[in-house]
Amino acid sequence: MNKPVFNRQLERLVTGINTQxxxxxxxxxxxxxxxxxxxxxxxxxxxxxxDKPEDYLAGFPDHPHRGFETVTYMLAGRMRHxxxxxxxxxxxxxxxxxxxxxxxxxxxxxxEQEDGLMSGFQLWLNLASGDKMxxxxxxxxxxxxxxxxxPQPGVKVKVIAGSAFGTxxxxxxxxxxxxxxDVQLEGGQQLELPIPARHNAFxxxxxxxxxxxxxxxxxxxxxxxxxSNNADAAGVSLQAQGNSRFLLIAGKPLNEPIAQWGPxxxxxxxxxxxxxxxxxxxxx
Numbered sequence: 001m002n003k004p005v006f007n008r009q010l011e012r013l014v015t016g017i018n019t020q021x022x023x024x025x026x027x028x029x030x031x032x033x034x035x036x037x038x039x040x041x042x043x044x045x046x047x048x049x050x051d052k053p054e055d056y057l058a059g060f061p062d063h064p065h066r067g068f069e070t071v072t073y074m075l076a077g078r079m080r081h082x083x084x085x086x087x088x089x090x091x092x093x094x095x096x097x098x099x100x101x102x103x104x105x106x107x108x109x110x111x112e113q114e115d116g117l118m119s120g121f122q123l124w125l126n127l128a129s130g131d132k133m134x135x136x137x138x139x140x141x142x143x144x145x146x147x148x149x150x151p152q153p154g155v156k157v158k159v160i161a162g163s164a165f166g167t168x169x170x171x172x173x174x175x176x177x178x179x180x181x182d183v184q185l186e187g188g189q190q191l192e193l194p195i196p197a198r199h200n201a202f203x204x205x206x207x208x209x210x211x212x213x214x215x216x217x218x219x220x221x222x223x224x225x226x227x228s229n230n231a232d233a234a235g236v237s238l239q240a241q242g243n244s245r246f247l248l249i250a251g252k253p254l255n256e257p258i259a260q261w262g263p264x265x266x267x268x269x270x271x272x273x274x275x276x277x278x279x280x281x282x283x284x
Contacts, residue, residue: 094143208244
Protein backbone atom coordinates (compact mmCIF):
# COMPACT_ATOMS: atom_id res chain seq x y z
CA MET A 1 0.00 0.00 0.00
CA ASN A 2 1.42 3.37 -1.01
CA LYS A 3 2.20 5.85 1.73
CA PRO A 4 0.03 9.02 1.60
CA VAL A 5 1.76 12.02 0.04
CA PHE A 6 1.71 15.22 2.10
CA ASN A 7 2.80 17.46 -0.74
CA ARG A 8 0.79 20.65 -0.52
CA GLN A 9 3.10 23.65 -0.81
CA LEU A 10 2.98 27.28 0.29
CA GLU A 11 1.35 28.93 -2.72
CA ARG A 12 1.13 32.48 -1.38
CA LEU A 13 1.72 34.48 1.79
CA VAL A 14 -0.90 37.08 2.65
CA THR A 15 -0.53 40.05 4.99
CA GLY A 16 -3.80 41.12 6.59
CA ILE A 17 -5.23 44.64 6.44
CA ASN A 18 -5.56 46.74 9.59
CA THR A 19 -9.11 48.04 9.78
CA GLN A 20 -12.07 48.69 12.07
CA UNK A 21 -15.48 47.08 12.14
CA UNK A 22 -18.60 47.20 14.28
CA UNK A 23 -18.65 50.40 16.34
CA UNK A 24 -14.90 50.85 16.00
CA UNK A 25 -13.27 47.54 16.93
CA UNK A 26 -9.66 47.37 15.73
CA UNK A 27 -8.82 44.17 13.89
CA UNK A 28 -6.79 42.62 11.09
CA UNK A 29 -8.79 41.40 8.08
CA UNK A 30 -6.83 38.38 6.93
CA UNK A 31 -9.14 36.92 4.30
CA UNK A 32 -10.51 39.71 2.11
CA UNK A 33 -13.08 39.79 -0.72
CA UNK A 34 -10.47 39.33 -3.44
CA UNK A 35 -9.61 35.89 -2.02
CA UNK A 36 -13.17 34.55 -1.81
CA UNK A 37 -12.95 32.67 -5.11
CA UNK A 38 -9.56 31.16 -4.38
CA UNK A 39 -10.58 30.10 -0.87
CA UNK A 40 -14.22 29.16 -1.58
CA UNK A 41 -16.27 28.42 0.62
CA UNK A 42 -14.65 30.95 2.99
CA UNK A 43 -15.66 34.58 2.74
CA UNK A 44 -13.70 36.41 5.45
CA UNK A 45 -11.35 35.89 8.40
CA UNK A 46 -10.77 38.61 11.00
CA UNK A 47 -8.20 38.50 13.81
CA UNK A 48 -8.83 40.78 16.78
CA UNK A 49 -6.11 41.06 19.43
CA UNK A 50 -5.62 43.95 21.83
CA ASP A 51 -5.16 44.73 25.51
CA LYS A 52 -6.21 48.34 24.91
CA PRO A 53 -9.90 48.73 25.91
CA GLU A 54 -10.41 51.54 23.41
CA ASP A 55 -9.70 49.01 20.63
CA TYR A 56 -12.62 46.72 21.50
CA LEU A 57 -15.02 48.18 24.11
CA ALA A 58 -17.51 49.54 21.54
CA GLY A 59 -18.03 46.00 20.26
CA PHE A 60 -20.42 45.05 17.48
CA PRO A 61 -23.89 46.53 18.17
CA ASP A 62 -27.02 45.23 16.40
CA HIS A 63 -26.32 44.26 12.79
CA PRO A 64 -27.93 41.82 10.31
CA HIS A 65 -26.68 38.73 8.48
CA ARG A 66 -28.15 36.50 5.78
CA GLY A 67 -26.86 33.64 3.65
CA PHE A 68 -23.78 32.34 5.49
CA GLU A 69 -22.33 31.14 8.81
CA THR A 70 -20.11 32.98 11.29
CA VAL A 71 -17.63 31.12 13.47
CA THR A 72 -16.22 33.13 16.39
CA TYR A 73 -13.30 31.59 18.29
CA MET A 74 -12.16 33.34 21.46
CA LEU A 75 -8.58 32.94 22.65
CA ALA A 76 -8.91 35.48 25.48
CA GLY A 77 -11.69 37.66 26.82
CA ARG A 78 -15.49 37.42 26.93
CA MET A 79 -18.16 38.41 24.40
CA ARG A 80 -21.93 38.49 24.92
CA HIS A 81 -24.19 37.51 22.00
CA UNK A 82 -27.83 38.56 21.74
CA UNK A 83 -30.14 38.26 18.73
CA UNK A 84 -33.64 39.22 17.69
CA UNK A 85 -34.88 35.65 18.10
CA UNK A 86 -34.36 35.96 21.85
CA UNK A 87 -31.14 33.94 21.98
CA UNK A 88 -28.32 34.98 24.29
CA UNK A 89 -24.98 33.45 25.13
CA UNK A 90 -21.58 34.24 26.63
CA UNK A 91 -18.53 33.36 24.58
CA UNK A 92 -15.50 32.82 26.83
CA UNK A 93 -11.79 32.09 26.36
CA UNK A 94 -11.26 28.87 24.44
CA UNK A 95 -14.88 28.75 23.30
CA UNK A 96 -16.53 28.88 19.90
CA UNK A 97 -19.83 30.26 18.69
CA UNK A 98 -21.05 28.70 15.45
CA UNK A 99 -23.92 30.76 14.06
CA UNK A 100 -25.93 29.93 10.96
CA UNK A 101 -27.48 33.18 9.79
CA UNK A 102 -29.51 31.43 7.08
CA UNK A 103 -32.63 33.41 6.19
CA UNK A 104 -31.48 36.22 8.44
CA UNK A 105 -31.16 37.60 11.93
CA UNK A 106 -30.02 40.72 13.73
CA UNK A 107 -27.55 40.27 16.55
CA UNK A 108 -25.00 42.05 18.70
CA UNK A 109 -21.59 40.95 20.00
CA UNK A 110 -20.47 43.08 22.92
CA UNK A 111 -17.44 42.67 25.23
CA GLU A 112 -18.12 41.58 28.81
CA GLN A 113 -14.93 43.15 30.13
CA GLU A 114 -13.61 46.66 30.62
CA ASP A 115 -9.90 45.87 30.56
CA GLY A 116 -7.47 43.06 29.77
CA LEU A 117 -6.72 41.15 26.59
CA MET A 118 -9.41 40.51 23.98
CA SER A 119 -8.19 38.07 21.35
CA GLY A 120 -9.75 35.77 18.82
CA PHE A 121 -10.99 35.17 15.30
CA GLN A 122 -14.18 35.42 13.30
CA LEU A 123 -14.55 33.32 10.17
CA TRP A 124 -17.34 33.69 7.59
CA LEU A 125 -18.30 30.42 5.91
CA ASN A 126 -20.60 30.47 2.89
CA LEU A 127 -23.79 28.41 2.70
CA ALA A 128 -24.80 26.39 -0.35
CA SER A 129 -27.56 27.96 -2.44
CA GLY A 130 -30.11 25.48 -1.13
CA ASP A 131 -29.26 26.34 2.49
CA LYS A 132 -29.14 30.13 2.33
CA MET A 133 -32.72 30.52 3.57
CA UNK A 134 -32.70 27.89 6.32
CA UNK A 135 -33.92 28.94 9.75
CA UNK A 136 -31.21 30.76 11.76
CA UNK A 137 -29.50 28.82 14.56
CA UNK A 138 -26.40 28.95 16.72
CA UNK A 139 -24.33 26.90 19.12
CA UNK A 140 -22.15 28.13 21.97
CA UNK A 141 -19.31 25.67 22.60
CA UNK A 142 -17.29 26.13 25.76
CA UNK A 143 -13.59 25.25 25.81
CA UNK A 144 -14.16 21.84 27.41
CA UNK A 145 -16.59 20.86 24.65
CA UNK A 146 -13.95 21.09 21.92
CA UNK A 147 -12.09 17.79 21.44
CA UNK A 148 -8.30 17.78 21.70
CA UNK A 149 -5.83 15.23 20.43
CA UNK A 150 -2.05 14.80 20.70
CA PRO A 151 -1.04 12.71 17.67
CA GLN A 152 2.64 12.75 18.70
CA PRO A 153 4.82 14.26 21.43
CA GLY A 154 5.08 18.04 21.20
CA VAL A 155 1.87 18.41 19.19
CA LYS A 156 -1.58 19.47 20.44
CA VAL A 157 -4.60 19.85 18.19
CA LYS A 158 -8.02 21.30 19.04
CA VAL A 159 -10.55 19.95 16.56
CA ILE A 160 -13.22 22.63 16.20
CA ALA A 161 -14.80 21.29 13.00
CA GLY A 162 -14.31 18.27 10.78
CA SER A 163 -12.06 15.39 11.85
CA ALA A 164 -8.32 15.04 12.42
CA PHE A 165 -6.07 12.23 13.62
CA GLY A 166 -9.07 9.98 14.28
CA THR A 167 -10.87 12.59 16.37
CA UNK A 168 -14.22 14.06 15.35
CA UNK A 169 -14.56 17.79 15.90
CA UNK A 170 -17.22 19.64 17.83
CA UNK A 171 -19.01 20.67 14.61
CA UNK A 172 -19.76 18.77 11.41
CA UNK A 173 -21.29 20.62 8.46
CA UNK A 174 -22.64 19.24 5.17
CA UNK A 175 -21.78 20.55 1.69
CA UNK A 176 -18.75 22.67 2.73
CA UNK A 177 -17.31 19.97 5.06
CA UNK A 178 -15.09 22.47 6.93
CA UNK A 179 -11.94 21.46 8.76
CA UNK A 180 -11.03 23.95 11.50
CA UNK A 181 -8.04 23.16 13.73
CA ASP A 182 -6.04 25.06 16.35
CA VAL A 183 -2.59 23.45 16.31
CA GLN A 184 0.33 23.93 18.72
CA LEU A 185 3.81 22.63 17.85
CA GLU A 186 6.86 22.69 20.08
CA GLY A 187 9.98 24.12 18.47
CA GLY A 188 11.52 21.80 15.88
CA GLN A 189 8.53 19.46 15.77
CA GLN A 190 7.56 18.10 12.38
CA LEU A 191 3.97 17.23 11.54
CA GLU A 192 2.24 15.64 8.57
CA LEU A 193 -1.16 17.29 8.74
CA PRO A 194 -3.98 15.56 6.82
CA ILE A 195 -6.23 17.76 4.65
CA PRO A 196 -8.93 16.42 2.27
CA ALA A 197 -7.41 16.51 -1.20
CA ARG A 198 -10.07 18.62 -2.92
CA HIS A 199 -10.52 21.17 -0.15
CA ASN A 200 -9.22 24.71 -0.44
CA ALA A 201 -6.95 25.26 2.56
CA PHE A 202 -4.92 27.89 4.37
CA UNK A 203 -2.96 28.35 7.58
CA UNK A 204 -2.91 31.42 9.80
CA UNK A 205 0.15 31.54 12.05
CA UNK A 206 -0.33 33.57 15.22
CA UNK A 207 2.65 32.39 17.30
CA UNK A 208 6.13 31.39 16.13
CA UNK A 209 6.74 30.41 12.52
CA UNK A 210 6.30 27.39 10.24
CA UNK A 211 8.37 25.86 7.47
CA UNK A 212 5.88 24.54 4.93
CA UNK A 213 6.24 21.79 2.36
CA UNK A 214 9.22 20.31 0.58
CA UNK A 215 10.74 23.65 -0.35
CA UNK A 216 10.59 24.80 3.29
CA UNK A 217 9.23 28.28 2.71
CA UNK A 218 8.53 30.02 6.01
CA UNK A 219 5.25 31.51 7.20
CA UNK A 220 5.91 33.88 10.13
CA UNK A 221 3.44 34.96 12.79
CA UNK A 222 0.74 37.30 11.54
CA UNK A 223 0.66 35.89 8.01
CA UNK A 224 -1.78 33.67 6.19
CA UNK A 225 -0.34 30.88 4.07
CA UNK A 226 -2.53 29.73 1.19
CA UNK A 227 -1.77 26.09 0.44
CA SER A 228 -1.57 24.68 -3.07
CA ASN A 229 -4.24 22.31 -4.32
CA ASN A 230 -2.93 18.89 -5.27
CA ALA A 231 -5.40 16.26 -6.48
CA ASP A 232 -3.30 13.45 -5.01
CA ALA A 233 -2.25 15.21 -1.78
CA ALA A 234 -3.08 13.79 1.63
CA GLY A 235 -2.08 17.02 3.34
CA VAL A 236 0.90 19.20 4.18
CA SER A 237 4.25 18.70 5.91
CA LEU A 238 5.17 21.29 8.53
CA GLN A 239 8.05 22.08 10.87
CA ALA A 240 7.85 24.56 13.74
CA GLN A 241 10.47 27.28 13.97
CA GLY A 242 10.30 27.74 17.73
CA ASN A 243 7.12 27.08 19.68
CA SER A 244 4.35 27.80 17.20
CA ARG A 245 0.57 27.98 17.04
CA PHE A 246 -1.66 28.30 14.02
CA LEU A 247 -5.13 27.76 12.60
CA LEU A 248 -5.63 25.27 9.79
CA ILE A 249 -8.84 26.01 7.90
CA ALA A 250 -10.03 23.99 4.90
CA GLY A 251 -13.31 23.43 3.11
CA LYS A 252 -14.94 21.88 0.07
CA PRO A 253 -15.58 24.58 -2.54
CA LEU A 254 -19.20 25.28 -3.47
CA ASN A 255 -18.36 26.58 -6.96
CA GLU A 256 -21.45 28.80 -6.90
CA PRO A 257 -21.88 32.50 -7.72
CA ILE A 258 -21.21 34.93 -4.86
CA ALA A 259 -23.22 38.13 -4.63
CA GLN A 260 -22.36 40.16 -1.52
CA TRP A 261 -23.43 43.46 -0.08
CA GLY A 262 -21.92 43.88 3.38
CA PRO A 263 -23.59 41.38 5.74
CA UNK A 264 -25.73 39.73 3.04
CA UNK A 265 -24.15 36.97 0.93
CA UNK A 266 -26.38 35.41 -1.72
CA UNK A 267 -26.02 34.01 -5.25
CA UNK A 268 -27.58 36.83 -7.29
CA UNK A 269 -27.91 40.59 -7.14
CA UNK A 270 -31.69 40.23 -6.99
CA UNK A 271 -31.42 38.04 -3.88
CA UNK A 272 -29.18 40.62 -2.22
CA UNK A 273 -31.60 43.42 -3.07
CA UNK A 274 -34.40 41.32 -1.55
CA UNK A 275 -32.31 40.85 1.62
CA UNK A 276 -31.79 44.62 1.90
CA UNK A 277 -35.53 45.23 1.44
CA UNK A 278 -36.43 42.53 3.97
CA UNK A 279 -34.11 44.15 6.50
CA UNK A 280 -35.67 47.57 5.87
CA UNK A 281 -39.14 46.04 6.28
CA UNK A 282 -38.20 44.38 9.58
CA UNK A 283 -38.41 40.86 8.13
CA UNK A 284 -34.87 39.99 9.25
